[in-house]
Amino acid sequence: MREVRWLFALRVCEERGGAVPSDGVNDLFDLGFPAIVGVLNVTPDSFSDGGRYRDRDAAVAHATAMRRDGADLVDVGGESTRPGAGRVDAPTEIGRVEGVVRDLASAGIPVSIDTTRAAVAEAALAAGATVVNDVSGGLADPAMLPLLAEASCPVILMHWRGHSDRMQGLASYDDVVANVRDELSARVDDAIAAGVAAERIIIDPGLGFAKLAVHNWALSARLDVLLELGFPVLFASSRKSYLGALLADADGSPRPVGERDAATLATSVLAFAAGAWGVRVHDVRGTADARAVWLATNTANRSEP
Template structure:
């Protein structure tokens, strides 16, 4: 009998299967859908649409973290993010804020966000961990080795699984030492961040090692470069980001089957269906 415990995150619903986190990029330059939702009203409508398609929560971000991206200034990030968070929360949507800035996290939580998803795990802003601790909201500790402008140069590993797990453990320890309750922490292996395609695939193949840290795991593979590499044709022609949704749903099914707490995706419906199938198969295994 197989029994996969996904873990529980204090302050969030206790889903009985892998949750689906929909992405709302309020940016002009996201690698995947930059510019589509770069308007408060459009972004809010999109977030509500994602919930209708099966998203359990919606992750709102105002700064692209694609490889090579430059940082947006604080005032602009606040202008992009906070109104969208406020409107979605007012509409009853469970909102996460995707930011590396403590000021944005603080104002987003005040506007109704219930989770802070910081790709730097608090390393980019020395105030972040204390801010989240004071707000008493859950926090995502993602594996990160530096800003987007040069992160590809940091993709050097002898043992990617062992090193990522060790660095995530250090991130968890920093968060707890900074006052965030362990029960509010989520880990994310950081697919695509300072990693090449082979690293991302190795981490997905050994998700159990990440789960071994004892905290719920968020998998964010949606439309990323490694999927493009997997799908490349014989001439190494890589499909554009928006043509990687079926591959994303395949990762969702695999991750859900391996005990991921949540997946972060741009196209929700296919991943929501993949989660339902993985949950049903898991139930049949347990019954057997």
């Protein structure tokens, strides 16, 4: 069955010039090919695109372009979670995302809301978002998991140990792969206990969140351990600092944020091969092209006599 879905996905990909967008959020758990989640930060201070899409029209135009280029879901965030970032209050966060979410939903673009606050998630769901991406895995706001249970929407639960202003001080592990697996498993258990349906849960190892570069690479190399938990895995490496450090100049200067897309594509293809459900990226078009190549190669391998 998986081979049949890949063949169908390849045909769609060819018909749409390399992009493989889904027809709606109901398809997200069974696309038959890895999902692409496009990043849309409507913030002044996100590490990669902070300030570029604060204007509502600019944000909607960028999301529309990402959808056209192959995004299956657009992830809208109104609070930066880069290392060291300070918090904004809930009304500010809602003010940044609510109108954008409403416009995108009205245009038929599947939207997830990237937030740790139940109040923001509730406002975004009311505006038309269909997925909640909580980078705290439900830990930051005790009202989040009950809200998600009541909303019956898909949810992304990420591994998290603390807010951005202190999280790098929490990057201590006995065995990062085992520790992240166990801590994610606990988040899943709590979500299910709160009434969230298991079949609506996606997990994310949280690269860069209370993680050093060595931890990110270890998790990237052992996605199979997380997949053994039995939930779809979202892989989110896009333009992160550990890639900049890997590609540093001879003098040790990290590769600039805007020049990390090739490295991100490499990690995304490796995640596809490992069995990740999807990737969260800034460069949707390049990722869709890489996915098309990966799908064509896998289809050819499976069609050989």
